[in-house]
Amino acid sequence: MRATAIAQPNIALIKYWGKRDIAQNLPAVGSISITLSELYTEMTVQPDASLKRDELVVNGEKSSEMLPRISACLDQLIGLERTFARIESRSNFPIAAGLASSASAFAALTVAAARATNMSPTTASLARHAGRASGSAARSLYGGYAELANGSDGIEVTTLCSANAWPMSVVVAITQVAAKAVGSTRAMEISRQTSPFYDSWIEQQAGDLDVARRAIEEHDFAALATIAEHNCLKMHSVMWASRPPMMYWNSATLACMQTVRRLQSEGCDVFFTIDAGPQVKAVCLPGEAARVRVALEHTPGVIEVMHTGLGAGARLLDAS
Ligand code: PMV
Numbered sequence: 001m002r003a004t005a006i007a008q009p010n011i012a013l014i015k016y017w018g019k020r021d022i023a024q025n026l027p028a029v030g031s032i033s034i035t036l037s038e039l040y041t042e043m044t045v046q047p048d049a050s051l052k053r054d055e056l057v058v059n060g061e062k063s064s065e066m067l068p069r070i071s072a073c074l075d076q077l078i079g080l081e082r083t084f085a086r087i088e089s090r091s092n093f094p095i096a097a098g099l100a101s102s103a104s105a106f107a108a109l110t111v112a113a114a115r116a117t118n119m120s121p122t123t124a125s126l127a128r129h130a131g132r133a134s135g136s137a138a139r140s141l142y143g144g145y146a147e148l149a150n151g152s153d154g155i156e157v158t159t160l161c162s163a164n165a166w167p168m169s170v171v172v173a174i175t176q177v178a179a180k181a182v183g184s185t186r187a188m189e190i191s192r193q194t195s196p197f198y199d200s201w202i203e204q205q206a207g208d209l210d211v212a213r214r215a216i217e218e219h220d221f222a223a224l225a226t227i228a229e230h231n232c233l234k235m236h237s238v239m240w241a242s243r244p245p246m247m248y249w250n251s252a253t254l255a256c257m258q259t260v261r262r263l264q265s266e267g268c269d270v271f272f273t274i275d276a277g278p279q280v281k282a283v284c285l286p287g288e289a290a291r292v293r294v295a296l297e298h299t300p301g302v303i304e305v306m307h308t309g310l311g312a313g314a315r316l317l318d319a320s
Contacts, residue, residue, distance in 0.1 A: 001118065002046040005111035007104040007314035009093070010035040010139045010146065011170060011273060011281050013228040014212045015235045018188050018202060020150075025132045028192075029205040030150045032160065032212050033139045034283070036170060037311030041104035044088040045074075045112040051084035058089045069102075070109060073133040077110055077126075078117050085116070093172075093306065106133040107140035107314035115319050123313070127157045130314075143312035145216050147209070163310035166219050169289035171282040173296040174304040175252035184276045187239065187246045194243040201238045221285060225264075225271035228283070232273045239276075248277050252301025256280035259299045263292060 010033040018028035054074065056067045070087055087109070091101055110126040121129075123141050131138030131148075138155055139146045144163040149156045182190075191198055208231045215223035239246040253274065260272040260282055270284035270292050284292050289307055297305050 001116050001319060002044060003112045003115035003319040004042060004044040004317045005108040005115070005314055006040050006042045006317050007107035007111070007140045008036045008311045009039050009041070009101060009104040010136060011283075012136065012139075012275065013224065013273060013283070014205070014208050014231045015275070016135050016148065017235045017238060018192050018198065019135070019185075022185075022189070024154075025135060026154065027135050027148070027150050028202055030148055030209050031136075031139070032145065032147045032209060032216070033136070034145055034168060034170070035140060035143045035163070035311050035313060036308045037163070038308035039091075039093045039104070039172075039306065041089060041091040041101065041108050042317065043105065043108035043112045045085050045109065045116040046087075047083040047085045047116055049083050051086065054084050054087060056087045056089070059091065066105070069106075069133055073106060073109060073129065074113055076132055077113055077121075077129045078119070082117070085113070102134040103136040103140045104314075106130040106137035109133075110137075110141075111314045111316055115316055124156065126314075128154060131155050131157075141313050144310055146313075147213065160213060160216050163312065166216065167286050168310050169284050169286045169292075170308050170310075171284065171289060171292045171296055172306040172308070173252075173256045173280045173282065173299065173302045174306070175250055175256065175280065175301055176278045177303065180248060180277050182246055182276075187242075187276060190244070190246065191238050191242045195238045195241045197234075197238045197241050201234060204234070221269050225269070225283075228273055229271050236274065246276075249274070250278045250301070252299065252303075253278045253280055255299045255301055256282070256296060259295050260292075263288075263295055268292065 012033045014032040016027045016031035020028040110130045127138040127141040145161040211227040
């Protein structure tokens with residue numbers, strides 16, 4: 001059977017940075033994210049007994065770079081005796097540039113692969129498999145506001161609030177399209193081994209999660225804005241203080257942060273968050289989106305601006 005699934009990337013408001021178990025890819029901290037609606041990755045999986053190995057096509061071109069991680073994820077999910085498959089991935093946004101492309105890719109992959117092999121695992125089980133391939137991918141199985149809890153026997157993702165219950169807009173400012181120089185797995189390890197701030201980052205995470213959870217429950221934008229910016233800047237401080245330092249920002253990243261600061265000073269309900277890449281995500285109430293978009297489009301160094309709302313978790317599109 002051939003199956004196609006779609007998943008949206010998610011943006012962490014309280015970030016995952018650091019692993020407690022590298023072999024099982026278990027995070028050192030919990031995280032809270034929002035799943036987006038307009039950006040997407042579609043994955044088609046078609047097992048084929050005539051293949052000698054998996055084949056991967058990304059946006060119409062054969063690709064070997066992601067293949068080992070994709071094959072390992074399929075081995076985990078389906079088993080080592082599985083039939084090799086043809087896998088096709090299409091995304092409508094730059095990949096590997098700090099826009100959570102691996103999150104949407106692995107979330108969609110698990111849904112498509114399970115259907116293509118006639119398995120019917122729970123969403124929780126798919127999230128654990130996706131999370132093993134890419135920590136943040138577990139959250140893209142869920143829509144709206146999701147929390148990934150880092151329990152003693154693995155991860156567990158829950159929906160804190162649906163996309164409709166508290167609509168939000170995200171304006172993404174693309175400041176660079178090239179793939180990032182240091183992948184997040186390696187960067188997290190460098191942080192753990194060398195950053196003098198790593199331990200306090202881990203210690204403070206439970207408190208940040210509590211504050212953000214409460215802000216989402218109460219739909220308190222100002223409280224969410226303050227804790228999300230603080231948590232983001234703290235994660236980047238851990239990276240900056242690592243040896244070698246990991247600096248994912250460029251001058252346009254900083255200019256976008258200044259634009260958000262200016263909008264805030266004018267009373268606009270907006271805050272920024274930045275992941276392991278130079279793109280800036282400005283999160284705002286939907287009524288502010290047009291203003292935020294224009295301001296970021298006019299910010300020096302911004303290449304492109306995308307606008308999205310909040311969306312649903314990974315789901316099946318087609319199976320035949
Ligand atoms: O899932 P990974 O390994 O790509 O790591 C994601 C790390 C951040 O995007 C920086 C934070 C997060 O929680 O998404």
